[in-house]
Amino acid sequence: MWTNRVLMCGIDILLCLWAVYLFFFYFDIFFARKRKRYLSVIGITLFVIWQFGITTIISFPAYINIAVTIMFTFLAVMMTYEGRWWNKGVFVITFNAIWMLMETLCNYILITYCPQYAAVRQVGSFVSKIFFNAVILALKKVFTDDDIKELPVRYSILLVLIPTGSIYIMNNIFMLGFANNNGRTRINSTFTVLILLGMNILIFYVYMKLADDLRLRRMAAVYEQQLELCERHQQERELSMLQLRDIKHNMKNNLISILAYAENKEYEKMTGFIEEIMGEGGMVIASISNSGNIVIDSLIGYWYVTAQNKKIIFKTDICIPMIMPFKGADLSLILGYLLENAVEAAEKVEENKYINVKMKFDKNNLLLFVDNSYKGKLLKTRDNRLKSTKSDAENHGVGLASVYRAVAKYHGSVVIEDSEPGKFKIRIVLYSNVQE
Incomplete structure (x- = not known):
């Protein structure tokens, strides 16, 4: 009996360490880690303590477990990674939503095909983490754009509704399936889980499209400003050339007038005439x-x-x-x-x-x-x-x-x-x- 408890405790510790690996594997795709390692250690320690406690010691209602899990995950991400808090919030909720959907899906699979292992929590946790690891690996191969973490807050608020709603719906479906324990309910619930899982994975695709749109609009604004400035610069050069041509054309007449003022020793008029020429703007343009x-x-x-x-x-x-x-x-x-x-x-x-x-x-x-x-x-x-x-x-x-x-x-x-x-x-x- 004592040996079994130690063995189960050891397995729970290994599963918690695997959860930490999945945590880094997932969030490293979208965010850069902070340089201050001690903050990361504190955040991950809290995350591990909660993951271990929720499986062995702590027993709260399901909705409280979900809320506290999201809170500890968000706290760990805030301490470990750079980035804006609202974008982190989207990926934290999506992380927990996909994880929850994987656990529910694996539970239905075990109940349907391996009922003898369905009641063993460690088996369900192990299988769900394998599936979750595969999903994260697929995400890492597809979503590698750095702009995904620079979207405005309004996009994040809208998109976070999808994983939040998925968690709420999945929790109700799980409770309903538990109350009506029959094959038809489990099959319908399994299809529901798959649909919700697909919707949550599509969030990343939507994020990428929004990031591309934001980048294109930003680059269009840059090119528009560049074209406007180039056009203005060209107009200024053309104006300068026209003024220079006028100066050359009038140079002979102006010099004749200046020479006449000089011969008559009318220096004040000559000075005024020169200042008048310069005041016309043709000789004060300097790029x-x-x-x-x-x-x-x-x-x-x-x-x-x-x-x-x-x-x-x-x-x-x-x-x-x-x-x-x-x-x-x-x-x-x-x-x-x-x-x-x-x-x-x-x-x-x-x-x-x-x-x-x-x-x-x-x-x-x-x-x-x-x-x-x-x-x-x-x-x-x-x-x-x-x-x-x-x-x-x-x-x-x-x-x-x-x-x-x-x-x-x-x-x-x-x-x-x-x-x-x-x-x-x-x-x-x-x-x-x-x-x-």
Whole structure:
């Protein structure tokens, strides 16, 4: 008797360790682990204690067991993985819903085909974990998109209704099948479990489609902005060429007039005439960036004009070739986001509003430095990444994540310096020797 208890306890411990393996196997697909290991240890310890207690010691009603299991799983995920809490909530509830459906399905299979093992809890738990492991393995082979964890909260709230409803329906069906213990009820319940399982697995497919749609809309916005800036830049160049042609055409007549004023020693009139010529605008046009790279020139030109209108000192040091081995959409996304935030931050400063932009292409690598004045406090994640402080943080947070992702495409780095009060510095390096 004592030996059997020790054996059963050992089996329960092994099953709990298997549950921990399934936990990591599942959530590693969608989230990155945190660097602070002690938080993960605390979260997993609580998860293991509950998993062991619910099978050996604790005896609560089914709905309480389900609720507490979801709570402990969510707590473990929050302590172990990076990401937004609402997206974690979706995957936590889906994790428990699929697990519950697997246990119910295996229970019906054992009752139908192996009734002698149906009452042995360890057998049902073992078989359900085998099926659950197979489902997670299939998910890992199919769903590998990092954008799946960056969806807005409204999508997460809507999709979480499916696994939540599945848990509620499955619990009622299980209780109904237990009350009406006959073959027909078990068969109908089995089909219901399979349908609910398919619906919960389809959640991941829906998530991927939503992520693709979000990425396409974001890239469309980037291309639209890039085309608009390029068109504006082209119009400015055409206007500059027309003005330069007019200046050349009128140069002879203007010089004759200036010479006449000089011969008559009418220096004040000559000075006024020269100032009048310059005031027409033909000789005061000076492009802030003349690298020949239309993406960079148009972006810097646009935000230079915007900064000037807001009385912000805007200085540049651009040393890049006309063509670089980086996608225009990525450069537009990175530089556009940095300049937009720099202008918005500098605008809030009462005195000494400035923005300094430096770009250098050295040894096939692009160096991008942006310094600006700012007022307030920066928010950062645990891995020193910048967090959006805007009221519309949901959309701006997505844009900020897109910058980090675009930099990561070229194995680049983002370094933020804010050690000096009121001075914000960001350094970005892109490497061109990356094979995509």
